Amino acid sequence: MNQKLEYKACIDYCKFDQLPKGIEEKYATYEPDNSEILIHRDFLYGIWNQYNIPEDKRELLLSALEEIEKDSVLFYFTKFLVDDMCSARNRCDEDFYTNLTPGCMKKHGDLYSFLLLLSCVVPSIKQMENRGIPKEYYEKIPHQPLKNQLEKLVKSNDTKVSDFPWDMNFYTCSIFLLDRFFFIPYRFEDNFTMFRNKISQRVIALRHAGEEFRRDGQRDGINDVFDKKGKFATIWDENEDFITANRINPMGFVEKETTTINKSEWDTVLEKGDTVLAFHIPSGPGYTPDRVRNSMELAIEFYQEYFPELTIKGFWSESWLYDTRLSLILNESSNIVQVQRQFYNYPIFEGDSMLRYETFGDWKADPDSILLKTSLQKAAAEYIKSGRRFNTLSMVVLKEDANKVGSMPYITNEDMRRFKEIVDSHLQ
Template sequence: MNKPDFHTLLTHCDFDYLPDGLERKYEQYKPDDRAWLIPRDFLGGLYDRYRLPERTRRLLTEGIEAIESDPSLFAFTKFLADDMCTARIRCDEAFYTNMTPGCLKPYAEKYSFLLLLACVVPSMDSLKRRGVPESYYSEIPHQFLKVQFEKLGREDDFKVHDFPWVMNFYTCSIFLLDRFYFIPHRFHDELSMYRSRFSGKTIALYHAGGSFRRDGQLDGVNGVRDAEGAFVTEWKEDADRILANRINPMGFVEREPVSVEKSEWDAALRQGDMLLALHIPSGPGYTPDRLKSSMTLAVDFYRTYYPELRIRGFWSESWLYDPRLSLILGEAGSNIVSVQRQFYNYPIAAGDAMLRYEAFGDRNADPSAISPKTSLQKAAAAYMKSGGRFHTTSMVVLKEDIDRIGTMTYITPEDAASFRESVDSHLAGRPVQ
């Protein structure tokens, strides 16, 4: 079928926002001639499952029909849904978020949700063609469909909260395997990892040009700078060796560079490699054993159903990985600490907003202005009152090390001791550890 001109569609649709790079993708897009945006039998099943009132059903149907009755908007919406359905598996960095087409008045506010809804059936059909058993994906979209339909039934509210995150579920791109969610991730952080050919030990080296405080955190994180003690990472490489700053797996960069002999170390992770991003749903079972089980299942799942992806390991970032939590929760008896000890942790340019949100309910929360109730709130507030700050931290686990989860394969007692010595070293009168 003939494909409408891209710029003609854009002019007609009048979107307030679109991701970058769509014109190139549209050139490669092959449209279909289906006359519906969302199959009506699928829609009817949702109406019945969630017992939607007649008014809500009518509002949804009117919005869908308004899109389908506008040839230009309909054509462009099918293109957007087609791209979104495979964006996560392709690790496409295009930033999809709420989009409002001016041409859709008075239904424009419904568009983002209807676009997501249009992704569900094509995504499931794609998984079916891959041979993925339905049990892996049949309930994925309902994680957020339930919440969205409840809002619709109560308030006629079509707004989509956190579009980039929920898109993972509407496109069936994220999988719950035992305790954790997994989704492909292209690694881009400023470090490279190597494995010893003889001992199996792993080392991560930070790339040149990073500015760090004397505590090994990026200078300026949390608005804190270290004018006197900051250092800049280096990377000197020749045919035989690399001289660079080691990342201590307790989540900080060491000041003194180390030398890595190329004849003794193999590259284990580089920028551009494919990892599986791990996401942590709430609930019990946050333990090393469940971590190991989930990662094992994830490797098997992607090897079986996505053999084209060369998965090197796992990546994630969270407030839960900050080794400073071990200072307030203790070394023993804490699932948070025991899990983070299984990772190769490294610093990133994120501060404590995530911890403030998870512990105190607001990314800008002032712990001194809150009456702490939980043990975590009390300990975190006391630590911050003394001058310490927390840091969202990233981690990597290489695929070959899954079997060693539970043994602290990356972190040695010396690494932990070095952390206790360096933590908060940029603060005058730092808290005693």
């Protein structure tokens, strides 16, 4: 099918249960792909042989694939989706892909999401080859979710893609493991701007106006905990020479007292819309400042060489591991605390569900009903039982400071003192 189909005609026919916002605009610039197959059979058979897929599951997958390929409209639109998905991450695209089920598939609609992701592998590998990226950086990446997906299918007939947005990073070869940590391009969109002093090189983050915070510097209402008497709203007062705003303390809270900077003395180093590298933490040993620094330095070199069109300003991440309240219950020498100290941590509107899941095994875990085994579990449970709550925080490390990780480039003793003074103050 060489002629481009109208977008509305495609979606009216395919009857997807959901599509990413903004996808129609992407379709407007799509150049049709005239290939006659969605997944090369040599690639498919190689996967089956590699993972010893039994004959009945091979027939199932092939039947589902052929159902897509024999439906001219669904096949056409699926090729568009593959084309868009393969470049979405490096474009830091706002489209949020998730599981898709086309209503026009009468037999194997439950397999569509998996086959859509699998269809991205070969064209993504070609993109890596065209960039000259050595094979060792990407050849194993798609197999991380693929292995688990096929095991589920074989053992329990489970066709569901459990975490489509996360798995998409791997099937499209968009995420890279550099030493210990994963990295992927990300558009920074949080409500603050970072500045660096031209002389001292000190970095400061100033929160934008109009957000409400409790007296402990966390978002009012996080964990459904409000501070009616002590809450404050951030301000941003700027003229030709000065900016007055609420500073983000790098220990992960917003200060009620405002800070004023002379614009002629500071350079803007990070603002909304900038490109950063999202920093992801696989499980396992090696969560140390040295490994963080080495991985970040490798990431800077890698993206400068193979993705020179991306202007990387630094690194960004969010995790329960960055909650500086953990420094109140853990030894100062613990890896969790030591790594926290290397970041510019800041509050977001995420509560303690991630910590409950990672520590106790359930997003809504009640420590009172769980057998506590580890020292972290016991300490976290005691903190929660006292009426206090943890938060998920985000962090930033600027590109120029990656080589300083290990020497606390942002947090000072005064910052730590102020944190201990203000933490949980809304409960007093």
